[in-house]
Amino acid sequence: MQDWIIQFFDVHVSRLGTHSSKWDRPNQDKVLPFSVADMDFYSPPAVINSLSNNIRHGVFGYHYVPEDYFKSIIEWFSRRHNYNILREWLVCASGVDVSISTIIKSITSQGDEIIIQEPVYNMFASCIESSGRTAMINNLIYRDNKYYIDFEELEIMAARESCKAMLFCSPHNPIGRVWSEDEISQLGNICARHGVIVISDESHCDIIWGGNKHIPFSKPTGNIQCSSVVCFSPSKSFNISGIKQGVMIISNAHFREKIKDSLKNDFANDISIFAISSLIAAYNDSEWWLEGVKDYIYRNYKLFRKYIFRYLPKCKVVELQGTYLVWVDISKTGFNSNQILELLSNKVGIIVNSGSIYGKSGEGFIRVNLACKYSMLKEAIRRLKYMD
Secondary structure (H helix, E strand, C coil), X not given: CCXXXXXXXXXXXXXXXXXXXXXXXXXXXXXXXXXXXXXXXXXXXXXXXXXXXXXXXXCCCCCCCCHHHHHHHHHHHHHHHCCCCCHHHEEXXXXXXXXXXXXXXXXXXXXXXXXXXXXXXXXXXXXXXXXXXXXXXCCCEEECCEEECCHHHHHHHHCCCCEEEEXXXXXXXXXXXXXXHHHHHHHHHHHHHCCCEEEEECCCCCCECCCCCCCCCCCCCCHHHHCEEEEECCHHHXXXXXXXXXXXXXXXXXXXHHHHHHHHHCCCCCCCHHHHHHHHHHHHHCHHHHHHHHHHHHHHHHHHHHHHHHHCCCCEECCCCECCEEEEECCCCCCCHHHHHHHHHHHHCEECEEHHHHCHHHCCEEEEECCCCHHHHHHHHHHHHCCC
């Protein structure tokens, strides 16, 4: 790793007193949080400078979304993912979660069934249920410390007359899995064959490790592209989650107009001037920062994996292919997820996420956010070593 990366991301950033969902909690001065999915680093300098220019201007009136915003997205996806997106396919919203909720309400009806693959981002199930739809669980197969899609069960579920959509997570949160082109093609063909629309949450699409490669779900042409919607934002990759924004790639004109109408009716089609500025600065001028932060976080992952292997042999770190969220199998420890959470919080002073919040198949696991300073991770490991 280059020296500048260590020097740049080792800089101390106190988030106490900033209304941080991760840091501003009771007794936070005594515990180390590895929970909420954001980073503990300064955002890219270009993003900070762009937002500072907005602030210095001093006028925060109504605005429109400029074409430079969409141009930045198109060029980013072409450069990073070899995906040529047409301008008319892009639709803005005030967040990725908002986008998913709007899509569900736009292209499905109350009582419809929607497939999800647990363990998965907990918003999926709550979003489906709150809109009067029913979640069908196509549990991922956990075998030899890796996850796989149960295509046989997926085919059966997709064939149901009441099944109208599927929420797909790529890369997958919380298990850190990057789906291969073959897996995406097989899943897409099953859903297209049965008229099931795939809503693909690709919030972590630029945090990919090793030789893995992210394949945007709608990149394959034909039926897969026409029967899918991709949702993303620069928030996770560039540590700007507090600046709400989401973008959808919708090649199907019929779906696109229905979704745009729903966004407008729900007043969810507007994004702030800060969202516009931050995306343009991130995609145009911050690629070097992204590569640096990835190297830094991967060093954290290697340290964490080495420690778990050496000192906690009953725990297993699931291979991290994408995201900065590590999924740890604690099923052989004799504790369930919530018991481990309580032990770590009260006895060790470490906060992580319980796997059980991501579905029943997440029981026996915890999720650990490694987008933190190396020294903070080392301190957590020191505490774990001296745990009675």
